[in-house]
Amino acid sequence: MNTKNNQRYRETEIRMDAAMLELMKHTEFEKITVKKICETAEVNRSTFYAHFTDIYDMLDRMEDFLHQELLESYPSHSNPEDLPFSDPLILLFLQHIRKHQYFYRIALQTRRAFPLKQGFEPMWNLILKPRCQAAGITSEDEMMYYFVYFQAGFTMVVKRWVDTGCKESESRIAQTLKNCIPAVWQTSKGDLE
Template sequence: MFESNKRQKTKAIIENAMVQLLKQESFDHITTVQLAQAAGISRSSFYTHYKDKYDMIERYQQGLFHQLEYIFSHHQENIKTAIIEVFKFLQLEPLLAALLTENGTKEIQNFLRHKLQVMLAEDLQDRFSSRIYSQFEKEYSTVYLTNAFFGVCQIWIARGKKESPEQIADFLLKMI
């Protein structure tokens, strides 16, 4: 489906307004009125594009899920490349970065955690196949590392994404 340039620009303005609002408060506390005001548009203009803020984020997330799914499936054999690509993606997508902060949405955070957990489980099997881990130790170790990776991602965003994606990937892989 083709969208006019004006529609695309308005959606980009609304997304940017959401980024700015997420810096100040949690997604749950942001109202459609605040969003329209921050975007400099009328509420009716907002409703021309979305039913509400949840519809906006749902549509945005669906597009992101497809792109992130591609990154993870395309680089499933190389965890370092996948991590670099995700961090490059975070540099290019300010709304995604904002949604991954503590003020963001749990759905996208859980999606990314799950993908990392699957990749880490496979990678850890390869790295530590000589060690004998019980089933619960394998499960706990992947959850532990996934949350550590995610915490690093959140602090990287909060600190202004100063390090390059390659530096972050190298650091994260050192921690394994």
């Protein structure tokens, strides 16, 4: 029986994800349909809907999976306070984006809203909030404005990089991202070196 989270269920979902990624390489997102995903993955429509509510749900879940893959790629001895500002961790992030650029090109085009603290919880709690507090900002509402500013800029830099086929080197984009860090978070010059 193919019940949720058994081996067969997971293998089917992986096939559908792979089909979606393959379609993303050469098809505009607006032209990707459930029918095409099912044909490529060799599954029925009912199988697709047993796993996902629609294509956007599929994208969201694929993004969650890739986010988890990214987190697992960070060295276990990494200090969470280094995120996202240390060169090695930014480079790992950008290598991950380059590896999955077909997915991120579409995910960033179809994003309906910035994820704000969702998925950014460690960055918010361990880095951004303490840096705002160190700068004398105590209102979480005001902190959130800085966070939104940083996240929007960060996302748009990555989107531009992906939209241009990741032509620039990871180190060049990493430097651009570091240059965009709000001055209020740069508590000391040595933090970013």
